[in-house]
Structures are given as structure tokens and as C-alpha cells.
Amino acid sequence: MPEPRGFLLIDKPSGCSSFDVVRGLRKLTGIRRIGHTGTLDPLATGLLICALGSVTRLCGYLEAEDKTYSATLRLGSQTNTGDTEGDFVRQDGPIPDKLDEAFLHERVLGLKELSPPQHSALKVNGRPAYDYARKGEKLDLAPRPVRISKFGVLNYDPPDLTYVCRVSKGTYIRSLSEYIAGCIGTVGHTVALRREAIGAVDLSEAWQLDELTPENYQAAFHPPRNLFTGFEFYQPRDAELAALRNGQGIGSEGKDTDRILLLDGNDTLLGVAKRSSGFVQPVINLR
Structure with missing residues (x-):
């Protein structure tokens, strides 16, 4: 089974560090590769976007959000x-x-x-x-x-x-x-x-850490289309995905951009790509 990957919106309580939240999620999910998109001081509360699994490679895009x-x-x-x-x-x-x-x-x-x-x-x-x-x-x-x-x-x-x-x-x-x-x-x-x-997400969509369980945390993953503002979304066909995962480009009409989010039919994140002169090339492949 592939390791679960996705983003959780957590409402951090006062008195714990941002890494305490990461530590709690590691214990809850059994996933070691967990990060977040911006530290909150221990006394601060509020929204912490946590990345689980290979999507930690995308944290930099969300760190740049207002x-x-x-x-x-x-x-x-x-x-x-x-x-x-x-x-x-x-x-x-x-x-x-x-x-x-x-x-x-x-x-x-x-x-x-x-x-x-x-x-x-x-x-x-x-x-x-x-x-x-x-x-x-x-x-x-x-x-x-x-x-x-x-x-x-x-x-x-x-x-x-x-x-x-x-x-x-x-x-x-x-x-x-x-x-x-x-x-x-x-x-x-x-x-x-x-x-x-x-960015475009707020506390109304966040979870308390004690609301999550090993059984429900994957269902709590936040839809990537709501997280990545300013991105074009693209669902590659099987042959296109195989090419992209091998580092090859594919033809795709559209404006030049370095912000294309690759998704499968279930909106699971597959990676990030860029387009130049009608040619899409992979930037980050998630597996």
C-alpha cells in the first residue's frame, strides 16, 4: 500500500509548539514524513497546515501565501x-x-x-x-x-x-x-x-488534533484545489502520467506557467509541472 499523502488543517492550541503538533500526527498516523507550512509560537493559536507524506515537497508553495x-x-x-x-x-x-x-x-x-x-x-x-x-x-x-x-x-x-x-x-x-x-x-x-x-483557507475548515483518529484522518485531507490558489489543475491521462513520471514532457496547449497542479480522478496530488510554448514538463513528481 502506498503511503497516504495529503494536507490537514489543524487549529493549534496555545501552550504547544508547532513541532508538538507534528509529533502528535506522527504518533496518530504512523507517518514519519510530516511537515508544516509556517511556524506558530507556542503561545499562539490558530491555523497550521500540516503536510503528510510526499506532499511535504509542496510546502514551499503554501509557505509563500499571505x-x-x-x-x-x-x-x-x-x-x-x-x-x-x-x-x-x-x-x-x-x-x-x-x-x-x-x-x-x-x-x-x-x-x-x-x-x-x-x-x-x-x-x-x-x-x-x-x-x-x-x-x-x-x-x-x-x-x-x-x-x-x-x-x-x-x-x-x-x-x-x-x-x-x-x-x-x-x-x-x-x-x-x-x-x-x-x-x-x-x-x-x-x-x-x-x-x-x-491563503484561501481559514479556521472554519480546521480540525482540533483530538478530533482526528487513525481511522478518519485520511478523510480529513483538505481538497488540494482549495489550497493551491493561482494554480492550473490538470488531470493527465495514463500515458501522459507515465511520461511525466519518467521526466519527459507532454504536449498541452495553454499559457506559459510554472504552476500546474497534477491530480488524478480522485483529486489525489500527483505533482507539479510547468508549461512553456505548449510543452508541459514535470517539476515535482509525487509517488
Whole structure:
């Protein structure tokens, strides 16, 4: 029997790491090759897309998708980690009674770059930045390009400001919260964070880990057509599939693209291909 392969949408609870979820799925399914498409901090909750089996090779496509978060920023106090896990470095920041939401909206949507937190998993000389931070070494982390396509204040109950945002890959919400606090003229840190959506999928379609069993997890695999936005879908005939799996190209009319998702009649993922000048060639073959 071939190893099952597919994607599961998991609603990660607070208090466990993203790898804890992977470890739980390995124990549940017996599949060793399991990954995910973007780490959530242990205290964060929300959507984690987990890849089981050979589809782990496709994670990079989903990692590039924009992500939607809701976050609560506590104004007036700052920690060395940007969240509740760190030590306070300031607790005397001003806390306004009201917010200029129009001003915040303009500033946040106009943001083009943002520096990663000192306490982050970003690799520096092969080591995560938090290794240096824990030893008291301050790194000069260059700002990274970001794109904020959505921002809105959901609630302001001083000192807590809850907001929603849709951001590009590589945007650290802890850094965004500190930037927002700076726009308000104070300091702040993130006290709650929930990932609401990745690309075209959201939490309404996610499973709690304890809802899955060895008997039902394959039925819970998410339809790949709903995951891979911006892809062309192609169901190769048997002879075409044989050629593609042997690394050979096949004729196929259509526009040039490097995003063709290959599926069988049951919508099981077969791989990724690209088309150039009416000729489709395999990029990733899944078996």
C-alpha cells in the first residue's frame, strides 16, 4: 500500500509548539514524513497546515501565501521578546484614551519593511537569533520587506488593542505590534495571537488534533484545489502520467506557467509541472 499523502488543517492550541503538533500526527498516523507550512509560537493559536507524506515537497508553495492574524497588543509596557514570555524592559509608556484609527490604518498599510525580533528563529550564521538574544548579544537584524494588505482595529479597551491584519510571508506580528505602538506614541507587546487564515483557507475548515483518529484522518485531507490558489489543475491521462513520471514532457496547449497542479480522478496530488510554448514538463513528481 502506498503511503497516504495529503494536507490537514489543524487549529493549534496555545501552550504547544508547532513541532508538538507534528509529533502528535506522527504518533496518530504512523507517518514519519510530516511537515508544516509556517511556524506558530507556542503561545499562539490558530491555523497550521500540516503536510503528510510526499506532499511535504509542496510546502514551499503554501509557505509563500499571505496569512491573516488577529492579535492583541497591550500598550504601555514592553518586553524583551515582544510577547508575554519575556521580561519587562519598560512599563511606564503612555496609554491613550482614544485611537486615531484612520491614521493607524494609513501608517500600517503603508509599511514597506520591518525588522525581525531579536528573539526569533531567524537563522544568523547558522544559529537562530534567539540563541544570541538569550546570551545577551544584540544582533543588527536588517529590516525585511513586508506587505500589509489588510489592517483594522477590532476593539480598543485600554490598554489592550485588538486588531486584524493580512500580511506577506516573513512578517513578524510581534514586530508589527511594536510598530503600531510606536505610531500611537508609546510602547507595547503582543499578549494574544491567532492565525485566522493562510491563503484561501481559514479556521472554519480546521480540525482540533483530538478530533482526528487513525481511522478518519485520511478523510480529513483538505481538497488540494482549495489550497493551491493561482494554480492550473490538470488531470493527465495514463500515458501522459507515465511520461511525466519518467521526466519527459507532454504536449498541452495553454499559457506559459510554472504552476500546474497534477491530480488524478480522485483529486489525489500527483505533482507539479510547468508549461512553456505548449510543452508541459514535470517539476515535482509525487509517488
